[in-house]
Amino acid sequence: MNRIKQLFEEKKNILSIYYTAGFPNIGDTIKIAEALEKSGADMLEIGFPYSDPVADGPVIQASSKKSLDQGMNLKLLFEQLKDLRKSVTIPVLLMGYVNPVLQFGVKNFCKACAEVGVDGCIVPDLPMVEYEEFYKGCFEEHNLSNVFLITPQTADERIHKIDGLTNGFIYLLSSSATTGKNLEVGNTTENYFSRIKNMNLKNPTMIGFGISDKQTFDKACSYANGAIIGTAFVKAIENGNIEENVSEFMKKFKS
Amino acid sequence: MKYKVNEKGYYGDFGGAYIPEMLYPNVEELRQNYLKIIDDADFQKEFHQLMKDYVGRPSPLYLANRLSARYGANIFLKREDLNHTGAHKINNTIGQILLAEKLGKKRIIAETGAGQHGVATATVCALRNLECVIYMGEVDIERQAPNVARMKMLGAKVVPASSGSKTLKDATNEAMRDWINNPVDTHYIIGSVVGPHPYPDMVAIFQSIISEETKKQLIEQTGNDQPDYVLACVGGGSNAMGMFYHFMEDENVKLIAVEAAGKGVSSGFSAATTYLGKEGVLHGSRSILMQTDDGQVVEPHSVSAGLDYPGIGPQHAHLFKTGRGKYVSITDEESLDAGLLLTQLEGIIPAIESAHALAYLEKMEFKGGENVVVCLSGRGDKDLDTYIKYFKL
Numbered sequence: 001m002n003r004i005k006q007l008f009e010e011k012k013n014i015l016s017i018y019y020t021a022g023f024p025n026i027g028d029t030i031k032i033a034e035a036l037e038k039s040g041a042d043m044l045e046i047g048f049p050y051s052d053p054v055a056d057g058p059v060i061q062a063s064s065k066k067s068l069d070q071g072m073n074l075k076l077l078f079e080q081l082k083d084l085r086k087s088v089t090i091p092v093l094l095m096g097y098v099n100p101v102l103q104f105g106v107k108n109f110c111k112a113c114a115e116v117g118v119d120g121c122i123v124p125d126l127p128m129v130e131y132e133e134f135y136k137g138c139f140e141e142h143n144l145s146n147v148f149l150i151t152p153q154t155a156d157e158r159i160h161k162i163d164g165l166t167n168g169f170i171y172l173l174s175s176s177a178t179t180g181k182n183l184e185v186g187n188t189t190e191n192y193f194s195r196i197k198n199m200n201l202k203n204p205t206m207i208g209f210g211i212s213d214k215q216t217f218d219k220a221c222s223y224a225n226g227a228i229i230g231t232a233f234v235k236a237i238e239n240g241n242i243e244e245n246v247s248e249f250m251k252k253f254k255s
Numbered sequence: 256m257k258y259k260v261n262e263k264g265y266y267g268d269f270g271g272a273y274i275p276e277m278l279y280p281n282v283e284e285l286r287q288n289y290l291k292i293i294d295d296a297d298f299q300k301e302f303h304q305l306m307k308d309y310v311g312r313p314s315p316l317y318l319a320n321r322l323s324a325r326y327g328a329n330i331f332l333k334r335e336d337l338n339h340t341g342a343h344k345i346n347n348t349i350g351q352i353l354l355a356e357k358l359g360k361k362r363i364i365a366e367t368g369a370g371q372h373g374v375a376t377a378t379v380c381a382l383r384n385l386e387c388v389i390y391m392g393e394v395d396i397e398r399q400a401p402n403v404a405r406m407k408m409l410g411a412k413v414v415p416a417s418s419g420s421k422t423l424k425d426a427t428n429e430a431m432r433d434w435i436n437n438p439v440d441t442h443y444i445i446g447s448v449v450g451p452h453p454y455p456d457m458v459a460i461f462q463s464i465i466s467e468e469t470k471k472q473l474i475e476q477t478g479n480d481q482p483d484y485v486l487a488c489v490g491g492g493s494n495a496m497g498m499f500y501h502f503m504e505d506e507n508v509k510l511i512a513v514e515a516a517g518k519g520v521s522s523g524f525s526a527a528t529t530y531l532g533k534e535g536v537l538h539g540s541r542s543i544l545m546q547t548d549d550g551q552v553v554e555p556h557s558v559s560a561g562l563d564y565p566g567i568g569p570q571h572a573h574l575f576k577t578g579r580g581k582y583v584s585i586t587d588e589e590s591l592d593a594g595l596l597l598t599q600l601e602g603i604i605p606a607i608e609s610a611h612a613l614a615y616l617e618k619m620e621f622k623g624g625e626n627v628v629v630c631l632s633g634r635g636d637k638d639l640d641t642y643i644k645y646f647k648l
């Protein structure tokens with residue numbers, strides 16, 4: 001069984017952490033994964049950087065740029081992840097934009113993911129219709145989940161369609177925003193979260209964008225199966241010792 | 256119709272809408288409504304009224320005598336430089352602002368390279384009393400200072416884009432980020448035939464007035480609405496698409512699109528997209544773009560800010576791939592020389608963008624008597640600094 005499925009069957013209040021591969025140092029990709037698992041992360045989203053990340057705010061933009069400047073690319077990333085499953089047991093997804101995947105080749109990409117033990121992908125600018133027509137077969141053949149995003153503006157009908165097309169989880173954006181905006185849970189956000197909760201989707205849901213502390217994490221968990229933290233984590237590991245920074249950061253959520 | 260968009264938003268292998276979910280509702284709203292709105296009789300009436308009384312259309316088709324004598328062909332210039340605000344960009348912004356009003360939008364955003372699209376957007380926002388935010392690369396803010404001043408005077412907020420090469424591509428990224436963060440009340444007026452479907456088609460439709468008029472003017476002046484050649488420069492490709500639009504199905508009219516070679520196609524400082532690029536996805540559509548093997552977008556270079564873009568619109572990629580259009584390139588120096596030549600032969604100072612199209616005339620061979628239309632997409636006022644520095648005037 002796919003590790004993602006198993007995780008959602010076994011756990012509640014899932015904490016998933018996003019970080020950019022090759023940041024802060026090019027060789028940190030695996031080190032961070034190990035440190036995160038050790039300090040209690042339930043799932044990982046490893047970002048492969050792109051030169052023009054339109055859905056990202058300044059923090060993730062900067063981490064992507066630094067990573068690219070240090071020589072990161074998909075080929076190198078898959079080399080770095082070669083022994084991933086020797087030390088990391090939690091589900092791992094790759095997250096990034098579609099153009100690097102296209103240039104790597106969709107088939108090659110899926111195959112490489114399966115070989116290193118990646119469980120799924122999040123490609124925000126890959127449209128549903130394209131996925132259905134050209135990618136889905138390949139993803140399923142390699143047992144990869146493809147995760148779609150939804151926002152407060154996504155229509156119910158479309159959410160049901162996404163629910164039918166995916167088999168990992170659905171990524172709920174707390175608002176239509178680039179990454180790094182703070183979550184302000186007001187009435188409209190709560191209505192939206194409740195609306196999704198009451199739709200009885202087949203897939204579990206994770207809330208992301210703007211989760212930065214225990215309070216926002218707990219709030220998100222009351223509406224979904226868990227939450228995703230990105231910008232706050234990337235900021236926390238920018239400088240200093242990786243292991244210390246990771247364990248310090250994770251303590252906040254595990255109390 | 257084999258060069259037009261299909262019902263899925265594609266031109267052959269190119270096009271589509273590669274956008275994050277955050278942009279889907281806005282783009283989908285446009286997709287469902289743009290043709291309905293544009294085809295509406297009231298919309299058409301208002302659009303054409305403004306084109307006539309505000310923009311000053313039809314723009315003349317001018318037979319440039321001294322230029323014609325030099326090349327041994329009849330060189331016609333389609334004078335988009337005479338439009339209000341000085342370039343073809345206003346054709347598109349008038350169309351889109353009317354459309355944005357019909358969709359009930361209150362706030363307008365745009366990217367700009369040379370500042371011509373920014374000025375054209377700020378102008379229509381002043382005209383229709385809508386809030387206006389323009390994203391512009393830091394490098395371009397510096398080299399197109401007069402246009403920055405114009406935008407500010409028109410009441411727009413000019414926001415510098417400081418990521419990447421700090422030029423048009425990065426301004427486009429910032430505008431898309433703004434749109435993601437303002438999903439309800441904002442319309443993004445993209446300035447060229449790029450972006451997710453339906454933008455390339457919508458912008459082409461608004462710019463197609465260029466070739467629509469040209470055909471009529473050619474009949475009046477030559478008795479034949481089909482010239483031998485049609486030339487235009489290509490940044491994203493909107494003036495070229497407007498110039499090609501009604502000639503696309505006339506297969507005996509040769510379409511020539513001129514890209515910016517910068518310091519030379521092999522110099523590492525170039526924006527010659529079809530020459531240097533490969534198929535891929537940028538700014539919401541599948542097209543041809545300059546990129547590394549890993550799919551990272553390569554920073555382009557051109558002396559002309561409006562051509563300093565690493566991609567081209569998907570319809571151009573299709574014309575290129577099918578061979579319907581010929582895609583060539585012109586260096587910085589060749590374009591500046593052609594700009595001075597036009598100034599001194601015809602008394603017209605062209606935008607450096609447009610000068611790229613003119614420069615290609617030097618490389619063509621004519622038997623004599625061919626009819627050639629060059630889209631003079633804009634005037635050179637904004638480029639005086641660059642000209643003066645280069646020619647030490």
Ligand SMILES: Cc1ncc(COP(=O)(O)O)c(C=O)c1O
Pocket residue numbers: 342343368369370371372446447448488489490491492493494495560561562606608609632633634
């Ligand atoms: C005068 C002029 N011509 C051409 C262009 C290039 O744009 P496009 O290729 O969309 O016509 C610009 C862009 O700013 C411009 O100002």
